[in-house]
Amino acid sequence: MTGGLLGALAGLVAQLRNVGIPVSPTEHIDAAAALRHTPVADRAAVKVALAATLVKNAEHLRTFSTIFDLYFADRQRDAVDGDTTDQAGGPVDGLAGAGAGPGGGVLAQLTDQELSELLRQALRDNDSTLLRAIAGLLVDRHAGIEPGRRVAGTYYLYRALQAVNLPAVLGKLREELGGAQPSVAGRIRGLDADARVEAFRAEVEQEIRARLVADRGVDDVARTLRTPLPEDIDFLNATRADTAAIREVLKPLARKLATRLARKRRAHRSAPLDFRQTMRRAMSTGGTPVDLAYRRPHPSRPELVVLADISGSVATFASFTLQLVYALRSEFARVRTFAFVDGLEEVTSLLEKADDLLEVTRALNRGTSAVWIYGRSDYGHALTVFRRRYLDQVHRRTTVLVLGDARSNFLSPRDESLAAVAERARAVYWLNPERRELWNEGDSIIDRYGRHCTGVYECRNVRQLRAFVENLDG
């Protein structure tokens, strides 16, 4: 095995650890051993071998794939623009690189308009060679990569794709692939268009990364890549793509937590002796009680009351937390949810029917009594309304969960309402999606409320949310 390959492997492992994928030394060794049995020239085979040995969690596979592509660059791609890089000794000389690619000579003469047309045809015929050439050309012409600048490349991607008007191409492609046929299946075939365009976008992205790597070196690019694992994405800064990624990890997580909580409850063996049953069993052993019988354990399931701030700034956080709580609802005797901004409204039945909680919160924000006057969070008023209307529903077995950043917009905190709730409830937990350093800065009055809570937790990402829910039961 060549030293270069082992070096690349070491870089890959270091970078995986860097983004939070745990790779033990044993696994590193296994990966090296696996490469001995893998045709090293076959990039796909190498990827399979490394994925199987280094990544043991399906949710990490996508991140692995991105980093792998950096460290084990596509040989074919290198052949296209590698030599020009060497000659120039630094930044990639654009058009010459594409000229060396397949069909590049003719391609380079096309206008953007014609290129867009060609792209559509290539996508329709699924011609990967041509697609790759077009991707290369687009990056050369429009991305305008500046050597030495330390950026992640999304900006370049945007610039490169703008020229060919991808949405329009997608629309036409959809029609072409399936629209003419009247059948359902025909239209479903049209859906394939989305996948192909997405693949092309990935192709361009990879092309850009290849150039960046040539310019700055692998490790540097990997550092600026910022590929957080889905469980580490900050709720408050989540983009739409992030939200989708988070939702994907949340589903299996809810299932796992439910299994765990159910098991924990069943394992709880402190039930009293069932004397009658024991004596009856003793009959078969001559009156000696050998086999003891216990009463069925009767664990009390807690009731859960969730107070969720659904104002714009923290809505995503609330919706994810609620999604998790609702997936676990069989583990609680009852779950009631109240949404508030400056007013307060029970949304339990709404949430039970809806399938997308984010939709619900948006609908709520548009017009219900959750919004009272301003449309900005007023914790004081919301808590007071809760106390006045629902305090008698809170009792010894109720756990109250407050979701929000405790930013009161400098309105009166009225924390005595929370104190009154806390006095009746079994426990009050406050989950704050803001980073701890920002607590109590500006209009944040988390400490003032925190005094009355059983616990206040920072809940910025799925990892922290999970840690909290795991311990909620016990």
Add this chain to the structure above:
Amino acid sequence: MSSSDPAQEGAFASADEVAAMLRRVGYLPDAAIAGVVHLGERLGKPVLVEGPAGTGKTELAKSVAAATGRRLIRLQCYEGLDEAKALYEWDYRKQLLRLQARDESGKDWAQIEGDLFGEDFLLTRPLLAAIRAKDPVVLLIDEVDRLDIETEALLLEVLSDYQVSIPELGTLKATTVPLVYLTSNNSRDLSEALKRRCLFLHLDYPSVDREREIVLSRVPGIREDLAEQITRVVAALRGLDLKKHPSVSETLDWARALLLLGAEEIDEATLRDTLNVLLKYTGDITKAAAKLADLAK
């Protein structure tokens, strides 16, 4: 740590070879599956297969057994599975009989005690059976995520060293290294220790092309374009946010149903009438029907 049997060496020469072997027994692997199966044998490591229900995890282990002509030993995991059912147990009835027969034999106690805990009195359970097998075997540990976390530790010695330690007998080592496959539905996180000892294979729903191939090979007599439509619809359904996505076996059921009904093409009416073959929740059916009707507009 590869197997020393020359026949086996030849069988697992490359990932392509593995793929061809699996195809011969009717399992259509993709590159990742063939690659990991190949590596598992080469490195002498267990393969942990994880993925949603109905993607052919158990089938993979069975097919590997069939393709290599190895015997399949299966351990079905469930909550409360213990050492006595997974590893070994002393046959205490037989031991009692031996004790009662003591007087006639006239042996002294030390000798009898030695006898009592000899291999004759050992009841082998799947894990030990796989270790002690004289012939090459495939060991399938099915739904390992159903084990209690504490019980998971039972597997570790078997998985990493292919041996079982029995206090009264010492350590029993495997004579031939078994091919081990563990399957998991990911209903809980497996321990790091277990994962570290395994190669990881994530089996997701197959790609449209591969699923079409599966339909064509498993449902004889189906037309190619119908199979294409079927797999596209199923793929679209898997893209929706449903309680339970259609599995590969449900795709096959649907294909058979459409074949029986003599459907030429999937139109709205057929879809409406047969969606319940694919989806098993009323909520899912309503939602999917609405989404598919949107598409038809």
